[in-house]
Amino acid sequence: MSQKRTVFFVSDRTGITAETLGHSLLTQFAVELELVTLPFIDNAERAHLALRQIEEANRASGEKSLVFSTVIDGEVRSILRSADAVIFDFFETFIAPLEQELKMPSSHMVGRSHGMVDNTMYNVRIDAMNYALNHDDGVTTHHYSQADVILLGVSRTGKTPACIYLALQYGIFAANYPLTEEDLLHMGLPKSLEPHRHKLYGLTIRPDRLESIRSERRPNSRYASLRQCQYEIARAETLFRREKIPYSNTTSMSIEEIATTILHERKLKRRLY
């Protein structure tokens, strides 16, 4: 009876929407919970298996499980509803008022959200991601004319993950250029970036956090030393200010926040919604 209370994320497809929904609610509570995702629950048989898992968890913890469901199919939902659990039924809650407001029935089609809606959308994401991978860390500085945005910063300020997230989530073509020691000494905008000034966005970070990130990769190196981190960041920030490049401090930001901030501040036009 000592097991933690269980939360189930139940979905007819990937479970990502249910997890996002549930996660953002549960982070509001200081309680330890066991998290279980049950994806691809798209027929009665699987619904009954899910039901059994929920009931086992109830017994193990002695408490009603919490169930966040984004299932659309009526039969599956009614099977899930028979569980002795607290059910947050996403579609039931929101679909009816939406149908009323839009004055049309919903299609009740499964998996539109994280399913492949069309090949064009898939291609945009893949193209954007390939662009980010091929223009990572200044590997190739041509094709910058194709970029929607070019991230600038010293090593390990979050440029690569931000570029990839911008590609995946928004279909944005993001390149990144790591400021080298030479760039920092010379203190001018690197030549290859001159024609693309209006696309630049800088990333910076607190020196002690940078020290800790770099130390994981190359402990006790000059590269990871606090002194070196302080020097590089001070120079980079001076460069940003002098060249009037907008920038953010990523120290306490998640990858999503960095990407969304860039999108927002640079007023980028997303290719995906």
Place this chain on the structure above:
Amino acid sequence: MSQKRTVFFVSDRTGITAETLGHSLLTQFAVELELVTLPFIDNAERAHLALRQIEEANRASGEKSLVFSTVIDGEVRSILRSADAVIFDFFETFIAPLEQELKMPSSHMVGRSHGMVDNTMYNVRIDAMNYALNHDDGVTTHHYSQADVILLGVSRTGKTPACIYLALQYGIFAANYPLTEEDLLHMGLPKSLEPHRHKLYGLTIRPDRLESIRSERRPNSRYASLRQCQYEIARAETLFRREKIPYSNTTSMSIEEIATTILHERKLKRRLY
């Protein structure tokens, strides 16, 4: 008056939860809408700006806007509620029943969901993503012992985006190995993969879809020809079956679906929830 009806995704942080929520609901309706995200609405002043945008959209379309809000702050929410719009208030809908069930008040803290919860989580995602980038397309085949899963398939079956998504969303260390013509001729498992059989997962795709994807990159090449695609896929699938490697056909799957399917089928233990 001819503008489409507008949907607003309003958030005190990135807007990703609001978009996910709204998107999965709206895909159920065959209606064209104008989509606008208003992130970082975290004080009264910004709430009033949002309110003004909503009211302008109402006037432009002649219809009440739809507003999906994940805002937590009470003051901001009450300002938004004064809009003449259809408001889907995510927290209001779900937080109260959760508080009741968990017998505790919610923290009402902003941005826990896609904010940086702690550095450990950030590091896991970055490490997993770096792992994916460094073990992409068979670049380095050592360190496979660190991999949670190794994706196998011919060129352009979705291996790279799947690896990156597994890293970002689940903190999974995913490597990928592209089956070369030599591997396909020889028809045995590549030597470097032998010790890691239990980690392998195959990806395949319909030949005509592969032809179209490859043609975008290298039109009119042998590489992109339907004949070559058919040959490679037939051999790869035979290899998967002969070597008893589980595999999925990615033809009509989104990146999320590919990643989630691998997670589920390979019963991988995620490092992030």
